[in-house]
Amino acid sequence: MGLLIETLPHLALARPGLDRHAERRAEPHLLDRLLADPRTRVLEVHGDRVPVRWTDAPDQAAAADGGSGGLPALDLRAPAAGDAESLVLYLGQDGDGTAYLAVARPAADGGDDAQAADGDARLCGLRQVGADLSDRDATIFATALALANWHGTHGHCPRCGAPTQPVQAGWLRRCDRDGSEHYPRTDVAVIMSVVDADDRLLLARGAGWGAGRFSVLAGFLEPGESLAAAVAREVHEEVGLQVHDVEYLGDQPWPFPNSLMVGFTARAQGSELRLQEAEIAEARWFSRDEYREIVAQGRVSPSTRLSISRRLIERWLGQDLDEVTPD
Template identity: 70%
Template sequence: MGLPIETLPNLSLARPGLDRHALRRSEPDLLPRLLAQPTTRVLVVRGDTVPVVAGAGQDGPALALRPPTETDSTALVLYLGQDGEGTAYLAVVEPAAPSGQTASAGSSGSGGEEAGDEGEQWRTLRQIGADLSDRDATLFATALALANWHATHTHCPRCGATTTPDQGGWLRRCDAEGSEHYPRTDVAVIMSVIDDEDRILLARGAGWGTGRFSVLAGFLEPGESLAAAVAREVHEEVGLEVRDVEYLGDQPWPFPNSIMVGFTARATASDLRIQESEIAEARWFTKDEYREILATGQVSASTRLSIARRIIERWLGHDLADVAPA
């Protein structure tokens, strides 16, 4: 069964799964009050991992959420929002496990909520994000993006003084002159380039392993529209001019703090001029050629979590799982 051509179906992380309830962030003593309520659900973030459970009766993995503990207030606490039943969700950010060590599932207050027989395992968003419910995917992606921002914005960019988290973790305030600093999101465009023969252009980035091909992508520059960024990146990386730039969808990508905005565009020619500092190899593929090399393992598919995979599937007309394992 073919996929709809007007959207990117099953795009992970893109569907809203929780009411962020942003107006609550400015409430006085919001975090202490929520930490005092046993109905509050807490997600522990350790480095880039969270505890996940896949117990009996579940369709897939789920975040191992727990009530607040007395020690949570000593860590960085982030307000993530609330669900339709009024349950509030927090993230508690803990230091990453030392290099070479695996965090134990039950340590440091990370006990699971209805953990099931298999217990908990610590997983990254790349590992399990595509299998989580909309609520859990939103919780994980939001908590990870905020934690990454806090880790790199401990000091004021204006005067260099230390900053303190405020408004439920959605703001950092300069301790010296009181200026407010908000989480940043870096915008990146990602695009399929199709020629007049309906071939797709896929490229292998400099430093990527052999056989790892994907669509082109790059960051939006100041003063630039999204469509202009698509045209510029394609021209810089492979020397092509494009037309008919069409928006497909977008996906938060907290690695560390981006959003991927997907497009497709038509190439006006097929001759490539590769930017060797960015691109190791670029090739045009027909649908039959791509299916064949994917099935034989000559090329690896993008992960199910990524918008890149959905963009390729839109061009191909079916799920890549029909050709090769995920």
């Protein structure tokens, strides 16, 4: 963790918040025993949202909309009747020995910030609140969401098409017909800040993105490829540049639905761009003063504080984007 903290400080979702205790997943009747224990804490996952409360916030709805009034915290509860009828996932335990489970429910109606069942908490997505959650809560949310997403798309065996069933406390699915075992997958992606000889940063707008939405380049790792090779390939494919001095900066789980974003910086050989039009709508080089100016003018919308892309840009810029004040 030392390297991560030095290179990309305050990177959301990247710090461990629970001991996963993987050795417990094979314990007979583990979920039944934890669901019978009132000390167990349960997170309900409604599609891609969970119930959230705000500390010291008299107006929960205003806080959910980004207003002041405290920090978000997961609304965890004791096990309840009927939990065992849903998909239950063992997430691990904290230093006090408290066990944490996720219970996957159908997506709730009501759109963003819908009211939770108890009428007090709000249902929110990870993008809304993840950057402000504690390390424990961020780990619980990200892990529960990624696992639930995987289960939602792996109900049948890829070998024979028969149904699969969750086992190992939600960390494995087993085929009913041939007994094959299938584990959660993580799709690795590289994301990189590319600078030229003048230390200008390359930012691009993806095809289909709205005006003013610029970010660093990114792409998925391919089979048989190293991470550094993926950085070089993606940059060359998308903007026609060769790069060198590829340097790792940090990584971040990204459960949208099941990715790991691995961050790098790299130096470009030359600065002439040749865009892959199917992927990139526009791209350009920015000096630090130019980037500060367009952010201050509102002509560019930076990524949220949850994303590693924002931290890569801030590292190059030398300041937090929240400090760039509007004109």
